[in-house]
Amino acid sequence: MHAASDQLTFDELGTPLRETTFVVFDLETTGTKPGPNGITEIGAVKVRGGQVLGEFATLVNPGMPIPPQIVALTGITGAMVYDAPPIERVLPAFLEFAAGAVLVAHNAPFDTGFLRAACAGHGYVYPKPAVVCTVRLARRVLTRQDTPSFRLSALAALFGASTTPNHRALDDARATVDVLHALLERVGSVGVQSLEELMDYLPEVTPEQRRKRGMAAHLPERPGVYLFRGPNEEVLYVGTAANLRRRVRTYFTGSESRGRIREMVALAERVDGIECSHALEAQVRELRLLAAHRPAYNRRSKNPRKSWWVVLTDDAFPRLSVVRLPKDGALGPFHNQATAKLAADVLAGATGLRTCTQRISAVAPSGKPCALAELGRCGAPCAGRQSVAEYFPSVHAVTGLIGGVDAGPLHSALRQLEELAAAQHYEQAARRRDELAVLVRAVARAHRLSALAAIPELVAAAPDGNYGWEFAVIRYGRLASAGVARRGVPPMPVVDALVAAAETVTPEPGPLHGAPPEEAGLLLRWLTKPGVRLVRTAVPWAEPAHGAGGWQEWLERASTATALEQAAG
Structure with missing residues (x-):
């Protein structure tokens, strides 16, 4: 010290x-x-x-x-x-x-x-x-x-x-x-005279921060993940850095002004570093460590892997339900329950699916029609007005949209809001537009993530900025191996070695085959960055032809209209 x-x-x-x-x-x-x-x-x-x-x-x-x-x-x-x-x-x-x-x-x-x-x-x-x-x-x-x-x-x-x-x-x-x-x-x-001294010179540096700056001395000047540990070896905080030593040093200088983090630094006894090949590997490791340790001082760790899904119930007249555990045919992931429920309501309204929670017998339904039935927004299977066969097209429309074979429900929802606008119900139409935008985004994201998670093995490369390459081996939406080929190093032998040493990933049930949604999303963003190239893939990487992909232009117009309305008050 x-x-x-x-x-x-x-x-x-x-x-x-x-x-x-x-x-x-x-x-x-x-x-x-x-x-x-x-x-x-x-x-x-x-x-x-x-x-x-x-x-x-x-x-x-x-x-x-x-x-x-x-x-x-x-x-x-x-x-x-x-x-x-x-x-x-x-x-x-x-x-x-x-x-x-x-x-x-x-x-x-x-x-x-x-x-x-x-x-x-x-x-x-x-x-x-x-x-x-x-x-x-x-x-x-x-x-x-x-x-x-x-x-x-x-x-x-x-x-x-x-x-x-x-x-x-x-x-x-x-x-x-x-x-x-x-x-x-x-x-x-x-x-x-140095950057570290400049940051230390700025005000609001506690004596405790200064005393502990030596805790970063052993860390390499390489990309990776760092873990602050407390007096009982508990993980207090997890973060990523392009330069581990330089980033951790900032916690002991005036550049760190967050009260919670200062409190964390006061408790910390040690900082561990995990060196990574490149930034993507560090970000994935951070996600996994947050889920494993749930550190008290990481806001993101409060609800690791917390996702919500929209699924069809398993009964004679299925309805949409919001659940925590996905299964095949689920729509998601959603970051919160409210957004998932909103998407489910929009989808039900566009397809004529019932929204009541009662179980309905296919043999002798004995319920009474609700207000939605009187408004023509439900076929009232609860009262025997709709048979299983008559109800099936609504179910088929939902599964078709989630499966990427039919975008009919989106067009149906769009017609509904256009009818409202034509009838000069502008506020209601604007609300329906924003609700439809939520569903479009959810379907587009679900299709992109599930398409990636379905690939048994994909190898991609990104330029490292110095005429070298950063590699990622991805299996079923999870990072299985990572490495680099610096300038002048033949890349393909590096790829072969990374594939041979990659983690074995066994697919699980569900749209993402067991991949954590945050990790799959992180990998997808990396793969779609400018300059990233596919080296090889076990099966073609393709998104559904009939989904939300063709709605991007409409979504941009809707987002612009919403922003203009909000700015206008």
């Missing part, structure tokens, strides 16, 4: 600031509340050692109106972003531009909050980079005698920035670069 006043040793100095790559960025948005959409412009400058390495700039279509006060502030109008790409197309390019760098922003919590929300809303993993806030750093370095304000415009004027900030993303990012360099010069005079 180190004393609270200890200086870092030579081996612990980490990355010198002159060798650290910073991506200084700024976002323009439609408001102040982070959400999956709402970004109107991204500007970023990549710098190292005082030299500009590259710039990134683009307008973004936020999918919603830009408030007049924001237009007045930034000058960005709806017409300017009309033909701009949406954030789901811009985000992967920006994440690639910033990969491996320290993010810098003026009032960083605002910008990183929007980045986190965009990643979460569009299926991207937030990379958890080190972040430097120039507002926070300026407050640490400067006094009120130096500057009466810590606004970007005031600091840019104080330090003679070459670019005047004007509430446009790239210009503000360029101005922030000059502010950052000026602040780094000042902290250099007090002995801050």
